[in-house]
Amino acid sequence: MPFKFRLQSYLSLKEKMEDLRKQEYGRAARDYESEKRSLAVLEQEKALSMGLFRESLSPGQSGLNPGELNRYNVFLDRVSSMIKDQAVKVKAAQEEVEKKRAALAEAMKDRKMLDTLKDNQK
Numbered sequence: 001m002p003f004k005f006r007l008q009s010y011l012s013l014k015e016k017m018e019d020l021r022k023q024e025y026g027r028a029a030r031d032y033e034s035e036k037r038s039l040a041v042l043e044q045e046k047a048l049s050m051g052l053f054r055e056s057l058s059p060g061q062s063g064l065n066p067g068e069l070n071r072y073n074v075f076l077d078r079v080s081s082m083i084k085d086q087a088v089k090v091k092a093a094q095e096e097v098e099k100k101r102a103a104l105a106e107a108m109k110d111r112k113m114l115d116t117l118k119d120n121q122k
Contacts, residue, residue, distance in 0.1 A: 003121070003122050005118045005121060007114060007117070007118070008118075010114065011111070011114040011115070011118060014107070014110050014111040014114055015111055017107050017110070017111075018104070018107040018108055018110075018111045020107075021100070021103050021104040021106075021107040021108075022104060024100050024103070024104075025097070025100040025101055025103075025104045027100075028093070028096045028097045028099075028100040029097055029100075031093050031096070032090070032093040032094055032096070032097045035086065035089050035090045035093045036090055036093075038086055038089075039083065039086040039087060039089075039090050042079060042082050042083045042086055043083060045079060046076065046079045046080065046083060049072070049075065049076060049079065050076070053072050053076070
């Protein structure tokens with residue numbers, strides 16, 4: 001008579017839960033990477049704008065009139081604010097990845113426990 005593991009349906013459920021947790025973790029990791037890329041783009045934009053601003057103020061340049069200076073200042077303030085907001089999003093996404101990683105580890109532990117039990121009962 002072939003071996004029949006009494007908890008096979010429970011093991012199957014745990015395997016499905018582990019697969020679901022893997023998908024959730026993968027999605028969270030992709031979201032985190034996307035948020036990091038967005039932050040990098042904003043920081044690069046600010047650095048480029050600061051470089052152009054400094055270049056326009058260097059000797060030998062015609063300089064900026066007060067209206068242009070004000071627009072640069074408003075723009076740089078807005079980009080700085082966007083960078084701060086994006087940094088918060090990156091931190092939240094990182095925390096979400098850690099939560100999903102912990103949930104995946106727990107699901108893997110549960111499934112492995114049942115696999116070990118199944119192997120020991122054979």
